[in-house]
Amino acid sequence: xxxxxxxxxxxxxxxxxxxxxxxxxxxxxxxxxxxxxxxxxxxxxxxxxxxxxxxxxxxxxxxxxxxxxxxxxxxxxxxxxxxxxxxxxxxxxxxxxxxxxxxxxxxxxxxxxxxxxxxxxxxxxxxxxxxxxxxxxxxxxxxxxxxxxxxxxxxxxxxxxxxxxxxxxxxxxxxxxxxxxxxxxxxxxxxxxxxxxxxxxxxxxxxxxxxxxxxxxxxxxxxxxxxxxxxxxxxxxxxxxxxxxxxxxxxxxxxxxxxxxxxxxxxxxxxxxxxxxxxxxxxxxxxxxxxxxxxxxxxxxxxxxxxxxxxxxxxxxxxxxxxxxxxxxxxxxxxxxxxxxxxxxxxxxxxxxxxxxxxxxxxxxxxxxxxxxxxxxxxxxxxxxxxxxxxxxxxxxxxxxxxxxxxxxxxxxxxxxxxxxxxxxxxxxxxxxxxxxxxxxxxxxxxxxxxxxxxxxxxxxxxxxxxxxxxxxxxxxxxxxxxxxxxxxxxxxxxxxxxxxxxxxxxxxxxxxxxx
Numbered sequence: 001x002x003x004x005x006x007x008x009x010x011x012x013x014x015x016x017x018x019x020x021x022x023x024x025x026x027x028x029x030x031x032x033x034x035x036x037x038x039x040x041x042x043x044x045x046x047x048x049x050x051x052x053x054x055x056x057x058x059x060x061x062x063x064x065x066x067x068x069x070x071x072x073x074x075x076x077x078x079x080x081x082x083x084x085x086x087x088x089x090x091x092x093x094x095x096x097x098x099x100x101x102x103x104x105x106x107x108x109x110x111x112x113x114x115x116x117x118x119x120x121x122x123x124x125x126x127x128x129x130x131x132x133x134x135x136x137x138x139x140x141x142x143x144x145x146x147x148x149x150x151x152x153x154x155x156x157x158x159x160x161x162x163x164x165x166x167x168x169x170x171x172x173x174x175x176x177x178x179x180x181x182x183x184x185x186x187x188x189x190x191x192x193x194x195x196x197x198x199x200x201x202x203x204x205x206x207x208x209x210x211x212x213x214x215x216x217x218x219x220x221x222x223x224x225x226x227x228x229x230x231x232x233x234x235x236x237x238x239x240x241x242x243x244x245x246x247x248x249x250x251x252x253x254x255x256x257x258x259x260x261x262x263x264x265x266x267x268x269x270x271x272x273x274x275x276x277x278x279x280x281x282x283x284x285x286x287x288x289x290x291x292x293x294x295x296x297x298x299x300x301x302x303x304x305x306x307x308x309x310x311x312x313x314x315x316x317x318x319x320x321x322x323x324x325x326x327x328x329x330x331x332x333x334x335x336x337x338x339x340x341x342x343x344x345x346x347x348x349x350x351x352x353x354x355x356x357x358x359x360x361x362x363x364x365x366x367x368x369x370x371x372x373x374x375x376x377x378x379x380x381x382x383x384x385x386x387x388x389x390x391x392x393x394x395x396x397x398x399x400x401x402x403x404x405x406x407x408x409x410x411x412x413x414x415x416x417x418x419x420x421x422x423x424x425x426x427x428x429x430x431x432x433x434x435x436x437x438x439x440x441x442x443x444x445x446x447x448x449x450x451x452x453x454x455x456x457x458x459x460x461x462x463x464x465x466x467x468x469x470x471x472x473x474x475x476x477x478x479x480x481x482x483x484x485x486x487x488x489x490x491x492x493x494x495x496x497x498x499x500x501x502x503x504x505x506x507x508x509x510x511x512x513x514x515x516x
Contacts, residue, residue: 137174180236204291213239220275390485
């Protein structure tokens with residue numbers, strides 16, 4: 001049942017605290033907190049927008065609670081708030097500052113018998129991105145008494161400050177609100193805007209727009225801490241065209257900004273190019289998810305700036321940098337810098353005239369180099385392969401000719417001394433085949449001979465016998481226990497003759513003409 005009379009109606013554009021303060025001024029002529037105490041309503045609970053406190057105030061005043069709850073900014077924990085169907089961080093609000101339009105308040109009070117009961121604090125003024133009065137076209141002003149109750153935004157307690165602001169003439173011509181402010185107020189009413197903005201929380205969207213706009217309007221040298229409210233308003237206007245076009249337009253702009261800013265070494269510098277935007281997104285104490293703007297900037301940097309594997313870039317470690325220095329790549333890959341230089345130069349990824357330490361500082365396309373590096377890390381000098389496989393040089397040459405053993409230069413066109421080496425992975429495959437596919441015996445079975453003797457007795461080239469062996473067409477094959485490599489392999493010369501008399505399909509022409 002209502003206990004206050006007459007009813008001071010709630011006005012659709014004000015906050016619950018504003019309405020409570022106007023009632024206090026009308027019914028008691030005093031301040032908000034004693035008035036709420038008389039109604040047994042906690043001022044702290046009402047300031048936090050707790051529904052029970054709002055409902056009790058409406059019940060005492062005889063007011064329909066629906067419009068009051070609609071304008072209630074409710075604390076939901078961890079410095080997060082909700083207004084209607086929107087959630088946002090505390091920084092999306094003005095905090096302890098009370099934002100006003102002196103002209104609006106002058107209009108409220110004009111001709112009123114009870115000016116304090118008429119002065120209302122607009123809901124829009126509580127939102128940090130709202131910086132221009134949509135009625136008078138002036139920059140809104142921030143007030144604070146530096147007292148414990150600043151968070152109540154009680155205009156009636158700021159009478160002297162407000163009167164002083166009303167007396168200060170506006171020196172700038174009227175201006176319209178920025179497109180970003182219009183978007184914020186429209187989204188509060190449930191309207192939709194650019195897809196990229198609508199796809200994230202409203203505080204993420206506006207902060208990204210303002211930081212990007214700060215870079216556009218004032219350049220990378222401007223710090224966020226030096227920005228005034230008027231400058232943030234300009235930033236919102238500057239960013240709007242890009243924001244409206246979406247992520248691709250933003251990425252194009254950022255790539256352009258990066259290309260115009262290089263370090264003394266001639267490399268694109270992200271911090272130098274992106275200023276406050278980079279500082280914000282790379283801050284180690286970034287407690288709130290900044291949204292997709294970080295992904296856009298990270299991708300631009302990752303595609304255009306030399307990076308080091310494992311180091312953090314905008315909060316995430318770099319896993320596969322596209323560009324990196326020779327020195328960083330060598331360290332990451334665990335390969336000797338000289339070997340890496342030889343490989344990259346042979347592949348045409350390094351200038352031939354550069355030598356020494358200067359080469360290690362050169363930036364290369366890590367993506368293009370990866371295959372080469374991987375191959376080079378497994379390079380085995382051709383001269384060592386016979387010992388590794390316990391095979392003759394002609395046998396190794398036959399394996400290379402059959403492409404059972406592959407040279408490093410077979411990978412990505414690498415031509416060099418390194419490229420002539422044998423890929424160690426192909427050597428491992430040969431060793432695995434001999435171990436897994438050929439049974440081990442303690443003694444040599446009758447009729448079987450080593451590969452070289454079998455070639456003489458069967459009158460077949462060693463290359464032909466190896467092709468039959470690796471294709472699985474020889475069945476009388478064993479491996480002597482206690483021996484290694486091809487020196488342990490015994491085959492049946494008579495079986496080789498029989499197979500070559502009627503070769504199976506799918507082999508090289510050399511097999512079919514072995515007895516020709």
